[in-house]
Amino acid sequence: MNHLSMEQIMERIYQSEQFDEMRITRDQVHEMFREHLLFSHSPEIGRKVNQIHDAFIHRTIELAEHMLEDEGFGKPPVPYAFILLGSGGRREQTLWSDQDNGLIYEESEDYSEEELDIYFIKLVQCILSGLDILGYPPCDGNVISSNKQWRKPLSMYIEMMTDWFMEPNWENVRYLLILADMRCIFGSTAMVDRLKGEFLAYVQEHPSILKYLLSNTLHHRITLGVFGHLITERYGEDSGGFDIKYGAYIPIVNGVRLLAIQAGIMHSSTLERIRLLQESSFIPKQLAVEWQAAFGVALKLRDLTPFQLDGEMYTTRGKLSAEQLTREIKQELKQCLRTGMELQKYVRKSIDSHIETEKG
Template identity: 65%
Template sequence: MRCFGSISFFPYSEETNCEINLFHDTLIRRTVELSEQMLEDQGFGKPPVRYAFMLFGSGGRSEQTLWSDQDNGFIYEESPHHTEEELEDYFSELVACILQGLHVLGYPPCQGNVVSSNKQWRKSCSAYSLMLREWLENPNWESVRYLLIVADMRCVYGSNELVEQLRAELLGYVRQHPLILKSLLSNTLHHKISLGVFGQLITERYGEDAGGFDIKYGAYIPIVNGIRLLAIQSGITESSTIGRMNKLLEASAVPEGLIQSWREAFAIAVKLRDQTPFQLEGGYYTTRSKISAEQLTKDCKLELKFCLKIGMDLQKYVSKSIDTRVDREKG
């Protein structure tokens, strides 16, 4: 570990990143298991129907860092033997127990409230389907943001079938109504690659991060978003960025040369994202997701610029691909 003042840096490899996400999954699954047992011990009984505890965001994509927060949802079956109120009473207790366990483990709550304690993200299968349909049929900015959150969902515990049924509804609607891809594109391109017109890095100008670079929103998120939209367009069910690129290649949806360059750019973005300074605040490890000015050595800048140039080309490719698909549909 390296330190600059009170801020720490931890070097990562791709293998370490995979191990970290396996570790996250193990902790979360064990937390859910223990929560089930605790409710049973308290007299609530076993879960009355099948359910799934889902991860969104970087967790859904299996791309969490050591300091990732809680982005999760909860979906459960209906039952002819239990009322909706009875199911909600049980699962709200279970979710409260799970989230308390995750809090104890050091997972901070999601700042955007995309968490299963929020009833918007804890619903029955039919309620989730209805909500999804409403978003799809009214693709305003907020609805599209939610749709893209759902596109990254992954079952970490419980019935994967419930999650995949919901994903199939999303991809099925896009397949039948491809014009919605235009709405998804607008949100996807919201975060631009932070590279100037003369090939210079666009760094932070003010504050304690002055001279640093926002690797999360200037490189990592734009690449992730672009790959995700291409996967949605192609009906790919994978949730990880690497998995999506592999499936795009298998489906011959994108030339192999482009996929290879995107893999290289993504690997750089993930490596640098994982090297951002972090600190302990309020009992949680946090990061502002910015490469510090001290870290931006000559070699780092060259590597980062290579990544960003590919990222810019990726965004152009995605835009052209969606426009071509939409124009073909209109024609």
């Protein structure tokens, strides 16, 4: 398995006719990439891991459709889009990412709302059952297509999103920021583009909403002490370790995402967002270079966090252990965190100034 090429891995995935077959491939691919990560990390490995996750999810949906046909439910009655949210939406999944997803579908004059709902409930059950077998744990926050909130027609998604904008309390803003990272993994990209377009248009027309998005965005602070020391975990099994997910990775993701929303950028990948912010002269090149470097470190260290099999699910607590915090890693991490702190200051200044300009 160690010498399988990407082409061979993809072939195995797309030739699979059962979820169990794909699980065997996932376990083998997981071991193969974990060995790579232990010896050398590169952005290319991260890209390959995400390509493979995409292929597993895509094939799972294809098989789910076939299964429903075999059971007499026919083909999908209307076009739909299966969307990934969270790190999947941003193409930033680790080897052990969980499921954050939703489903959007078109309405139809030929089928009632109830008929469409019945079909898509069954389809989603089948997809999630497949992903479960493959070892993807469901999202803790219930941002998943089995939850009616994340499985509905496009018109109802737009309505729900508008309601969130109109009443920007903490929870609604959290959902809006989750939605900003959506990506179509299967089906109608046009529907997802339409929803994203509506999202960005609302922000352009109501810039004051940015102050609510800012408050939520800066909720996770970069964890670097006043004297430039790392703030490590104090208690429990991670004592002495560092929370790379919430201490470095998420704050950078959040800051870049908000600038992308402000700039009207559709793309959901953090690195692409930085590139497009620079290309549109929204940020200077020097900042883009610094942010890309810091984000690269955050991604690398996040990929190195210990994982465990919880039941049959691949999971991680997103924390580097005390043993992993070598002198070299600490230096890299501190530089990443310093850049992250500057990024957060820049975001605050950019949003504040934008709102003031719009007022004036």
